[in-house]
Amino acid sequence: MSDGGESMTPDPTRSKVGRLIDEYEMTGAGAELEDRWLGRGRESQSLRTLAEWFNERLLSARLDRAGDPPLEGEAANLYRLLTDENVGAGARVDAESTLERAGIDPEGLRSEFVSHQAIHTYLREYRGASKERTPGDRREQVRTTVQRLRGRLVAVAENGLESLAEAGAIALGEFDVIVEVRVFCEDCGTATPVTELLSDGGCECGLDGE
Structure with a gap:
């Protein structure tokens, strides 16, 4: 007992x-x-x-x-x-x-x-082990995932365009591929880059009541 x-x-x-x-x-x-x-x-x-x-x-x-x-x-x-x-x-x-x-x-x-x-x-x-993450940890994880996928998309686009240009399939000079992921909130009407949204902890909806 x-x-x-x-x-x-x-x-x-x-x-x-x-x-x-x-x-x-x-x-x-x-x-x-x-x-x-x-x-x-x-x-x-x-x-x-x-x-x-x-x-x-x-x-x-x-x-x-x-x-x-x-x-x-x-x-x-x-x-x-x-x-x-x-x-x-x-x-x-x-x-x-x-x-x-x-x-x-x-x-x-x-x-x-x-x-x-x-x-x-x-x-x-x-063993009582736990990997509970803080809200900040979870936001950072999402930011890292989005940035990794953005980098892959840029690389795929660059490689594809360079291949087409070299083959003469398209006319293209020196170029940069720019990918920006923005989040549009229908409630407050803001469109914010996702990394900025994560850094700020949300959109302007979070300012309500202040």
Whole structure:
């Protein structure tokens, strides 16, 4: 029984990720997953990338336990051969044979690989990690996405026009491609560049009542 009013930390071994960490003595894996996800001391990594990292580490731990510790990069390569849809049947069979020689059942190993959803559940529910963003963070993310897409559109237009001009399909001198994304608000009637709108926190509708 728990003491009245005290919250209990969920047992991480109740999750698939936590159980595997405990079963195969993957010391520090939980903390590193959290650091990689939150970007502590490094660039933040996606859940899918973390699932791949964890599964490669799991494969390495299985080989260690079988008395056949992998060489550097070997676990990552074996994981790719076992899971990548673009890998040929022959290469996959060779990878499975490598595992079988070490006494590891390939299908059993595959069943232990975790999904990005399992990583997310483990981090949020069993480690209490959160990546909640402030409104400013979310605005910056939108700004970055819009600017990236704008840059791609400019590049596509420039390359296409240069190709047509060189082929004599159009007459065109020195040129610049200018792409501006403006947001028209039907309520206040303003048309504002999207980057300016994000920097200002909105259009003139936000001035109502001041």
